Amino acid sequence: MNRWFVRIILIAACLLALPFPAPAPLIYRTGEGWSYEAVGSSGEWQKKRAKDQLEAATQAFDKKDYTTAMKAAKRTVAVWPLSDFAPEAQFLIGRCYEAKKNHERAFKEYQKLLEKYPKYPNSEDVLKRQYEIANLYLGGKWFKLWGLVPLYPSMEKTADMYEKVIKNAPYSEIAPDAQMKIGSAQEKRKEFPSAVKAYERAADRYNDRKQVAADSLFKAGLAYYKQAKEAEYDQNASAQAIATFNDFITLYPDDPRLGKARENIEAMRMEQARGAFQIARFYEKRHRWSGALVYYNEVLLKNPDSKYAGDARKRIDDLKKKVALETPAEPEKPAPLAAPAVAAPDPNAAKPAN
Numbered sequence: 001m002n003r004w005f006v007r008i009i010l011i012a013a014c015l016l017a018l019p020f021p022a023p024a025p026l027i028y029r030t031g032e033g034w035s036y037e038a039v040g041s042s043g044e045w046q047k048k049r050a051k052d053q054l055e056a057a058t059q060a061f062d063k064k065d066y067t068t069a070m071k072a073a074k075r076t077v078a079v080w081p082l083s084d085f086a087p088e089a090q091f092l093i094g095r096c097y098e099a100k101k102n103h104e105r106a107f108k109e110y111q112k113l114l115e116k117y118p119k120y121p122n123s124e125d126v127l128k129r130q131y132e133i134a135n136l137y138l139g140g141k142w143f144k145l146w147g148l149v150p151l152y153p154s155m156e157k158t159a160d161m162y163e164k165v166i167k168n169a170p171y172s173e174i175a176p177d178a179q180m181k182i183g184s185a186q187e188k189r190k191e192f193p194s195a196v197k198a199y200e201r202a203a204d205r206y207n208d209r210k211q212v213a214a215d216s217l218f219k220a221g222l223a224y225y226k227q228a229k230e231a232e233y234d235q236n237a238s239a240q241a242i243a244t245f246n247d248f249i250t251l252y253p254d255d256p257r258l259g260k261a262r263e264n265i266e267a268m269r270m271e272q273a274r275g276a277f278q279i280a281r282f283y284e285k286r287h288r289w290s291g292a293l294v295y296y297n298e299v300l301l302k303n304p305d306s307k308y309a310g311d312a313r314k315r316i317d318d319l320k321k322k323v324a325l326e327t328p329a330e331p332e333k334p335a336p337l338a339a340p341a342v343a344a345p346d347p348n349a350a351k352p353a354n
Contacts, residue, residue: 045072050080054089061092061099070096087117091126102147103133107161114168124172127165131174134161138185159185159198176202176212183219192227192237196220214252218261221245225264228271235275238268273303277312289319 045060045068047053057072069092076089090113097106110126120126137143137158142150162178162185169175183198203216224241245261245268252258280295296319299312 046075047072050076050083050085053079054085054092057089057092061095064099066096066099087113087120090117091120091122094126094129097147098129098133100147102144103136103141104143105147107133111164111168123169127169127172127174130161130165130168131178134158134165134178134181137161138181138188155185155189170205176206176209179205180212180215180219183216183223187223187226190230192223192230195223196240199223214248214255217244217248217251218255218257221248221261221264225268228268235272238272238275241265241268242272269303270306273299273306273308276302277308280312280315284315284319289323293319293323 045056047056053072053076057069057076060066060069060072073089073092073096076083077086077093080086090109094106094109094113097103097109107130110130113120114123114126137153138155140153142153143157144150159182162182165178166175166182179198179202183195183202186192186195186198199216199220203213203220206212206216221241221244224237224244228237228241242265245265248255248261249258276295276298280292280299283289283291283295293316296312296316299306299308303309
C-alpha cells in the first residue's frame with residue numbers, strides 16, 4: 001500500500017511540475033464546478049430557459065464537443081434541478097464522462113440520476129450502461145486517480161458496482177447476470193466464500209429462472225472446488241464441493257454439465273485423500289504415530305483407489321509396528337494365593353459331652 005501511495009505522490013508531483021497552457025480563464029460556478037472559458041465565448045452555451053439549456057448541451061454532444069456539452073448539462077441540473085429537463089441533462093452528464101473514457105465517474109453520474117430521478121423513463125438504458133461499465137472493470141480495466149492516472153484494477157470496487165446495479169432494479173433483465181458476476185469478481189480476489197454467497201444469493205433470489213439457478217449452483221460448486229485447491233489442510237471446502245455438485249446432479253439431471261460435475265466430485269475425493277495424506281505426514285514428522293495412523297486410515301476411507309492409498313497402507317503397517325514397540329508391555333499379574341485347605345467335618349466324630 002505504501003508503494004502505491006509513493007507512486008501516486010510522484011505522479012502528482014510530475015503532473016504539477018509540467019507547464020500547462022492556459023488559453024482561457026478558469027471560472028467556478030455553483031453546482032457546475034470549475035471550467036475553462038474561451039475569451040468572448042462564455043455566453044454562447046448559457047441559456048435562460050431549462051429547455052434551451054438542455055438543447056445547447058445536446059447539440060454540443062452531437063458535435064462531440066463533450067466539454068461544452070457537459071458544462072451546459074451541469075448548468076441545467078444546477079439552475080433548474082426540479083424541471084422536466086433536469087433528468088435528461090443528468091443523463092447527458094454521464095454520457096459525456098463515458099465518451100471521455102472516465103467510466104468510473106460516468107457510473108457515479110448515472111447512479112446519481114437513478115437516485116435523484118427514480119421515475120426517469122429511460123432508466124433501463126441507464127442500468128445497462130452501468131452494467132457494461134462494471135463489465136469493463138471485471139475484464140481488468142484500471143481505476144484512475146482524478147479520472148486521469150491509472151492506479152490498479154479492483155475486483156472489490158467492481159463487485160460494489162454490480163451491487164448498485166442490482167439495488168437499483170433487483171428484478172430487471174440484467175440483475176441475475178450482475179449477481180452472478182459479483183461471484184466472478186470475488187473469485188478473482190480469491191475470496192471464495194464470498195463468491196459462494198453471491199452464487200447462492202443468485203440461486204435463491206432468481207429460483208424461478210431455471211437456467212440462472214442451475215448456473216448458480218454449478219458455479220458455487222466450482223468456487224468450493226477452487227478453494228479446496230488453494231487450501232493445504234482444510235478439508236471442509238472439498239466436502240462442500242462434493243455436496244454441492246451432488247445437489248446439482250440431483251436437481252438438474254438433464255444439464256449438459258453433469259459429466260463435468262462427476263469429474264469434479266472425483267477430483268475432490270482425490271483432493272480429500274491428498275489432504276488427509278498431508279495431515280498424516282504432518283503428524284508422522286512430529287512422531288505422533290497415533291494421529292498419523294488416524295489420517296492414513298482416512299486416506300483409505302476417502303478414496304481407497306487413489307494414488308495416495310498404496311503409500312498410506314505401507315505407512316499404516318510401519319506405524320503399527322512403531323506403536324507396538326513404544327507401548328510398554330503390561331507386567332504379569334501374580335497368581336492369586338490359594339486359600340488354606342480346611343478339612344471337612346467328620347460326621348462320625350463323637351460330639352463333645354455337654
